[in-house]
Amino acid sequence: MKLKKSILLPFYWRNSCLYILDQKKLPFEKKYIRCTSYRDVIRCIIDMNIRGAPAIGIAAGYAFVLAIKEAKGSFNFYKFLKEKAEEIISSRPTAYNIFYCVNRIKEKILSLGNKKNNKEFLFKEALKEVKIIEEENRNALLKIVNYGVALIKNNSSVLTHCNTGPLACGDVGTALGIIIEAYHRGKIKNVYVDETRPYLQGARLTTLELEVAKVPYVLITDNMAAFVIKEKKVSCVIIGADRIARNGDTANKIGSYNLAVLCKYHKIPFYIAAPSSSIDNSIPSGRYIKIEMRPADEVKYINNQPITTKNAKVIHPAFDITDAKLITAIITEKGVFRYPYNFAKI
């Protein structure tokens, strides 16, 4: 595998602090935010300094580690773990990865039983667990990339949305990892990148990551996707996922459903690439996924400058749900799944 590791790590752990790359400042400035408290991490997740389901899942895991480190005095152990876990999970309710990582560390700590009053020990065990999750994440991403590249036909033109590279995943990436690897294996001739309003993750992050990976690309506004798919003969669309329901319905960055409909109409494949930790078997369909509504000002301002009238009323759903039947395949580290999806066993 020729994958080059991006020079841009979304976060790193050093001296019991989590350093989070401020992705809101990219591509113009590279600055890491030092998080000494779990609440610093929560703030970074809420404010979208870090984003991307796999990356925020692991960052949330580190937040939980920090919360354990910060625990002071005597306390109700079970209540403490439950409360902190809930507080961290609520930072991005749509992302199942946060739920997955935080709960896994919680279960690990609970399994230690009688050591519960040795906080230093618990902290180290929690840290060990999040590092295991990180390693599993890396291995999962490498598998996803391999499964995904196999689906890409030679001489393809692909379109992607939002950002699903190393910055989003803490490692090689999901959808963008597939695109980068398929390009370097000579299977892709054109890459189109949606700018991804309102946060412009495509314009700010995916472009940067493709430049780092030496993959030529063309940036478009989101509303050019239909034109490009038709006129430039796009072969397929590949994107990531924030949460996948048991039936395959997928929550992802706003605009994903739009692309799925375009693929259906133009009869080209629409692929989702995500680690299986994004699959939430507890919900039967997308109707049960809560869509996070974010502040209107994130639409009304770009680079702190207004783009509309002062009184403009705005809605800002951060995600949308794509019906399972519009998804050609969901690429996970456990294999490639197709409609009708049945994840009950994984």
Place this chain on the structure above:
Amino acid sequence: MKLKKSILLPFYWRNSCLYILDQKKLPFEKKYIRCTSYRDVIRCIIDMNIRGAPAIGIAAGYAFVLAIKEAKGSFNFYKFLKEKAEEIISSRPTAYNIFYCVNRIKEKILSLGNKKNNKEFLFKEALKEVKIIEEENRNALLKIVNYGVALIKNNSSVLTHCNTGPLACGDVGTALGIIIEAYHRGKIKNVYVDETRPYLQGARLTTLELEVAKVPYVLITDNMAAFVIKEKKVSCVIIGADRIARNGDTANKIGSYNLAVLCKYHKIPFYIAAPSSSIDNSIPSGRYIKIEMRPADEVKYINNQPITTKNAKVIHPAFDITDAKLITAIITEKGVFRYPYNFAKI
């Protein structure tokens, strides 16, 4: 008809000058650019200080009037008219209205035959003709609005794209005129406005015009359209047109084709509202419409600030083509046309 005239005129003629409202500065600043020469008007059209097919058609007509006024010394009359007309028309090749208005004034002047050396007389005749076109435009728009309102069902939620109000049309507007009037007649409960990247005509202009007209609305990013159509149960999409081919294929602001596909998938009507001067019977289909490719920096910068990497490669098609079969009806002042379109007789 309860239509309120917008306080924002896209242009006005005074003392042999055309004053063009700088729409690039809206909604933050209201400033008119004084055009004393036809080339000033061309520059405003190219730089998009004025936009909207009907408005730039008439502005181009005034440009032609100014060109005649500016003619100096002895000159080849036919060659002069032909050259100036071509120069003006090339400012926005996709907009048929420019071609229509300029050619009509040219034909008018040519019909005057032996008066061709009396420039003052020709100038006045040209001015008279453009004022007739303006009056016809107003009457056409009022008819379009009436035809359009009749198509809107009670209790509708509508979505629109770009800007098709008074600023775009020089009068009550096309698609937005219909929406405003239908709202005031109590037929519409929700209006959704696409921000319309890259120029943000929806966010900057349509919002402003709806506020002037006292119509509540919700602004969305373009990639939210599919979500809103599905989740908010949008009843129909109504937009304008820049050029309509004989078979009904329609060129309009980039993103229009995207919406047409969404309407098809969600089984809701997709309406085009435009004066018949936007119909180009000389071209059999959309394949013959030249799509204007505009500068990359219009995508890469918002309010003069970069939104992507310095080296990002961008394409910027200003328009796209919607297949006639995706259009439920084309609303003109000559009536409502449906697939298969046959405009040969109008």
